[in-house]
Amino acid sequence: MLKPEILDPQGQAVQRALPRLGFDGVADVRQGKRFELELADPLDEAAIERVREMARTFLANTVIEDFTVRVEEPVHVRPEERL
């Protein structure tokens, strides 16, 4: 995600469009990227640290972006059904 202090034109465009589509009450929208990585090896702390390193040096541009690393189970249900 872009850092809060960086202008996010994409999020703003979405937010501006929402009322026109009949969606009210959205105070703020920010748009960022999401990467899903599937690791070949078992997920130990060292592996997670490597992913964090990957995010810091490559997947995110920390000059303007923040990131969060999250561990998830590979789910193969249709995502709409999750929440």
Add this chain to the structure above:
Amino acid sequence: MLKPEILDPQGQAVQRALPRLGFDGVADVRQGKRFELELADPLDEAAIERVREMARTFLANTVIEDFTVRVEEPVHVRPEERL
């Protein structure tokens, strides 16, 4: 996220680049979008349903994309510190 059966050139480009950067063991990468919406009103089931509707009709292009709606607390710690 792009549906699993849809080509994801962005994820593939990232995956191809990783070994060159010394990151091995990543079996698959997919890249998608992430939207953070802040709602003005309290978050009841109706509000979540509205967000899901928004995702279905507007935020995601369901011809080629799946989506997941998740409720999160607005966190204002530096995201790197979360996991």
Add this chain to the structure above:
Amino acid sequence: MTTRVGVVTFPGSLDDGDARRAVKLAGAEPVALWHGDKDLHQVDAVILPGGFSYGDYLRCGAIARFSPVMETIIEGARAGLPVLGICNGFQVLCESHLLPGALTRNDHLHFICRDQRLRVESTATAWTRAFADGQEITVPLKNGEGGYVADERTLDELEAEGRVVFRYLDANPNGSRRDIAGITNPQGNVVGLMPHPEHAVESLTGPGTDGLGFFTSVVGVVGELVAR
């Protein structure tokens, strides 16, 4: 001795041929450099051309930064080698941290191609010596992610040190902070800008020949800069 100017081709580079043509028209010798080859082949200066290196898929310039040729270029730039990054090249320079800040999605969210008026704010760089201070020039602009951003402190610093090299005139085309179109490093050897001077070197195929000055600037002064 003719000045040898290297032009890097990354997979996905598009304006590399145009940059070589511009170098030639300026009286220097263009040398094609390949992204996978660390050797700079004794060039006196390097251009990182426009395009969509590696598809620009992750972020513009993000993957190119890690290519073998960039290792040598980053080293060289730190030692005074003149490097010009045009559009995608500018993005690569920011991703490599040779220049501060970053380039983000245009505020109107569209790719834009147009003839852009610029003011040359600094002639104290390897790539702008041929211009007059404050000179107004027109060169094509074409990009989807050309909005220059940096934190306030960095922006103030750039202004204070005279490192804003070009500013957009007329309407700001992409939401760049402080109308910044191009910047330089403190030494003045590394310059990056979003507009494309290599498309303004022949009036037949561009809006004029204002872009030639970039390429003539580097001819002849190269030895002097490296020595500095």
Add this chain to the structure above:
Amino acid sequence: MSAHARVDTVKHAEVTPEAPQPWAELGLKEDEYARIREILGRRPTGAELAMYSVMWSEHCSYKSSKVHLAQFGEKAPATDALLVGIGENAGVVDIGQGYAVTFKVESHNHPSYIEPYQGAATGIGGIVRDILAMGARPVAVMDPLRFGAADHPDTRRVLPGVVAGIGGYGNCLGLPNIGGEVVFDPCYQGNPLVNALCVGVMRHEDIHLAKASGTGNRVILYGARTGGDGIGGVSVLASETFDDAGKPAKRPAVQVGDPFQEKLLIECTLEIFAEKLVAGIQDLGGAGLSCATSELASAGSGGMRIDLDAVPLRDSSLSPEEILMSESQERMCAVVAPENVERFLAVCAKWDVIATVIGAVTDGDRLEIHWRGEQIVDVPPRTVAHEGPVYRRPFARPAWQDALQADDPAGLPRPADGDELRDHVLAVASSPNQASKSWITDQYDRYVLGNTVLSQPEDSGMIRVDATTNLGVAIATDGNGRYAKLDPYTGAQLALAESYRNVAATGARPLAVTDCLNFGSPEDPAVMWQFAEATRGLADACQVLGTPVTGGNVSLYNQTGDAAIHPTPVVGVLGVIDDVTRRTPMAFATEGQLLHLLGDTADELGGSAWAQVVHGHLGGLPPRVDLERERLLAEILLAASRDGMIDAAHDLSDGGLVQAVVESCLKGGHGARLVVPDGLTPFTFLFSESAGRALVAVPRSEEVRFTDMCAARGLPTARVGVVTGEAVEVQGQFTLGLGELRAAVDATLPALFG
């Protein structure tokens, strides 16, 4: 059809003749299925059925249009400019100095309605591979587009997506966009037209053809991995309807393009050509491997054996049928002599392009495909690729045609005075069809490659081919569905005439034609009549103008429910110019230039922009066509450009003379004072859309020489004004300031889509 099911082998098919097969779901008619059984002497295997169904679809086999398209060959004018004619991936035209140019326009209409961005993007990708497969370096693209009503909500969905897709793909490939069209009409509401044109340049000796010959030569598939995209896209999507019927589950009908992969494919392929490593080459487009293998084998001398297990997959669950039908983008297929294989693979590796030997040319005459050690296809390739069914579909002039033609625009109220005339001029100039298209074209890179001499909004796009000699080519595309609806024969001729005139207006000599014929359902006799008339009109006109059709595309079933689109033949004309520095621009750039109207103006307003904008009217007859006059006009425009007699030229088409004046004034930043010539009413003078006309700006010093030349050759000219001031002024009628005009013309599209 799952991978785990028992594979339907040739052997199995032989012993289970009565096994039921889903031929109908695959779009085959009963007699077509019977014919396949007859050809094979048994029932087809699942894989064979997949191949036949997709290759015999309307989109691939041209079964409804073939009998009509034959005229393009039969009536082709004698020319020595044509190096490769109809039938290959694209025609090739000799432009002199050892250079050849190949160009072609194709449609991606239906996919672009479903998923505008990816549909349009992959449309560009597909046509670029066609040009590449001829051995040429692609050098520019163009995009003739048609959308529903400009203010319809769905147009807001479709247009921005299509434009972003064309830009996203073309810009990333590094191909300048040098022109196109944008037309709005409610008839395209549920069925936009997204046509894409690509032009490529090569040396004569570099021409490559799609054929597999030389026993033992290897078949190499290279580019992207094969995934489950677009399966059934060709037969179901492109030919029949929009509903989901018959599409295998979870196989997306939408393909996602990867322009970066295509850029690598281009550079890699050009390097392979330069090293002379291929004996034959074919792009993978509609019908994927089914098409590439059967066409290569059919055009070659021997047979072909393919090992389907070797195909690199993105999705390991694909069945052999699906692999054969997949339309995954950014793939090519090459036939390579064994001694060149290693080098071929090395070039691919350099560009990070996956390349795999998947088979070989055999000395037999069959196309044989194997999967997991068993034979699943054994067919005569010609019967798949080139001997599909041919229909003579019934056609009949629709009953409503007479009433439509009788509804003459002469009855429409015309402006009563100068003020009203001024209002109409402003209304037409700022209407979506006539307004500035910058909001769209500014999203396209027109500079990349550094050879763009002219691009939008000029009459044609122009590319420098050789920087030393200044040899160049110009291309324009045109098509007016309103004219064609009123009279398809004339409408098709007008499309050609306008495109031809546009090329000549920029100073290039028209040489050859490509066309994309966008029509409704061929099963409707009225539509078939429109198609028959339009092809006949185009073929006749090409004969007179001496410009052969070199290739193109037919897109049928463009309709929403029972309502067909206007018949929309889009015609692209390619011209050559010996010295691009002598090009004629459209801008009125210098005060004092004299404006001459070339050609005759009659009261012709059927199908006109004025009738549409002011009265929402479509009726009467389109403007008359005089092809000899078009030829003469082109000759005059060329001579005047060559000899430096004119500074600017602009062809007259939609919106008539005043629209041309407005465009040239806005482009040049100067106004014009016009005088209505004797014998014409101000209204007819300004708005008539008579064909065969152009407006030129002549420097005073050249006027006599110019008018003498026209008189000597028999082309009527009239001095109608002068470039001056800051307004478009029609003497005695009205004055319209350039500022007001520009504001109105520039505001329309941003207000709708920005």
